[in-house]
Each structure stands twice: as structure tokens, then as C-alpha cells.
Amino acid sequence: MTKIKKANQKLPFYITSLLNSAKPADRDNIIRSLSNNGWTLSAISRSVELSRERVRQICETPIDGPMPPDFTNPTPPMYPAKVEREFVEPSPEILARLLELKPMAMQVRSHATRFRAEAEEYTQLIAKAHLEDGVTLYRLAKRMGVTHSALRFRLARYGYKTSEKGQSRVYTPINPKNRHSR
Numbered sequence: 001m002t003k004i005k006k007a008n009q010k011l012p013f014y015i016t017s018l019l020n021s022a023k024p025a026d027r028d029n030i031i032r033s034l035s036n037n038g039w040t041l042s043a044i045s046r047s048v049e050l051s052r053e054r055v056r057q058i059c060e061t062p063i064d065g066p067m068p069p070d071f072t073n074p075t076p077p078m079y080p081a082k083v084e085r086e087f088v089e090p091s092p093e094i095l096a097r098l099l100e101l102k103p104m105a106m107q108v109r110s111h112a113t114r115f116r117a118e119a120e121e122y123t124q125l126i127a128k129a130h131l132e133d134g135v136t137l138y139r140l141a142k143r144m145g146v147t148h149s150a151l152r153f154r155l156a157r158y159g160y161k162t163s164e165k166g167q168s169r170v171y172t173p174i175n176p177k178n179r180h181s182r
Contacts (some may be wrong), residue, residue, distance in 0.1 A: 005077040012074055016047040022024040026068050028058050033067065038076045070117035087133045095143055099123050102144060116180040120158070126151055127160040 011019075013035070019027055027048070034044055035055070045055045090098075104115040105122035129135045130151070141148040155161040157174055 003079060004038045006040055007081045009040050009076055011039065011043055011047045011157050015074060018068065019048050022068060024063060028061070029063050029065060030071055031055060031058050032061070032063045032159075033071075036102060037073050040076075043076075076174050079110055087136065087139055090129045090133065090135045090140055090143060093131050094125055098122060098129075098144055101125070102146075111175075111178050113180075116178075120180045123154050123158040123160070127155055127158075131160065132153070 013031075015034070022030060031044055031048065035041065036059075041052045041059070041092055045052045048055065050058075052116050101122040104118040105175045108115050108119040126140065129139055129140055137148040137151045139150050144151075152161065159174075
């Protein structure tokens with residue numbers, strides 16, 4: 001389904017010349033017809049050199065009399081309707097496990113070994129949902145109750161993502177000796 005483009009409409013030249021050469025009654029009928037066909041008041045007013053308000057007033061009155069014989073009502077420019085995006089949802093099993101691991105993973109600090117295995121699994125599940133299943137970080141963050149930048153940071157820290165230039169002072173990877181080995 002296509003929609004009428006409402007911004008930056010410009011009437012064809014032959015309509016502009018017809019509007020400027022027509023008698024006032026014919027001109028008003030053409031203006032009403034153009035407006036009824038979907039042309040904006042701004043596009044019509046630029047062609048006729050009347051104010052938008054005056055064109056609106058003309059359009060409020062009904063069409064009286066026949067149209068000029070050389071008038072064919074052009075259709076306004078169209079653009080395709082926006083395609084609705086399909087968003088991938090995280091699987092319920094992964095989401096449930098992520099919510100279960102989240103409190104433990106949030107407690108891991110610096111070189112601590114406490115809950116390190118849970119934090120590794122938590123990050124691995126985030127990476128699987130995002131990189132393999134195609135769930136956006138924003139959607140995943142909304143479902144988990146965290147920010148998407150926190151998830152991005154975690155993925156960078158654990159080596160699943162890199163910054164655009166490949167180096168960052170902020171997103172530094174975890175020291176390999178501090179990683180949990182399986």
C-alpha cells in the first residue's frame with residue numbers, strides 16, 4: 001500500500017500555468033479538485049501565489065460548475081508505506097536462565113572468583129541470544145531490566161564484541177587469568 005507524500009509537493013507545470021491563466025471561478029474549482037485529490041494546501045498556494053489560508057478558504061466551499069475541458073487532475077507524489085519490522089524475541093528458556101543468573105553475575109567484581117562461572121554463563125547466553133538468534137540488545141535489555149549499553153559493555157569485556165575501530169580504553173577485555181576455565 002502506498003501513501004501520499006505530504007512534504008515538498010510540487011504541482012506539475014501544466015497545472016500551474018492552467019491555474020494562472022484560468023478565470024477566478026474555474027481556478028477555484030481546480031483548487032478544490034486538487035485539494036480533494038490529496039494535494040497539500042502549501043503546494044497549491046505556491047502554484048497560485050495565494051496564501052495557504054486563502055486556499056483553505058476556497059477549499060471549504062463546494063465545487064460549482066464544470067471543470068475546464070483541458071484539466072486532468074494529477075495524482076500527488078506517492079511513496080511506499082513503511083514496512084513493519086519483525087523483531088526477534090529471546091527464547092523463554094534463555095530469558096529465564098538469564099534472569100536467574102543476573103543477580104550473581106552482577107556481583108562479580110575485578111579479580112574476584114566468586115560467581116565467576118555464573119557471570120561467564122550469563123555473558124555466553126547474552127551472546128548466543130544476540131549474535132546467533134538475532135535478538136537486538138535493546139529488546140534483550142528491556143526483557144531483562146538492564147540497559148542495552150550494559151549488555152554491550154559486558155559483551156565487549158568478555159570478548160564477544162569489539163569496538164568499531166577494534167581498540168577502546170573503555171571496553172577492555174577481561175584478563176585471561178581471571179576468566180573461569182571449564
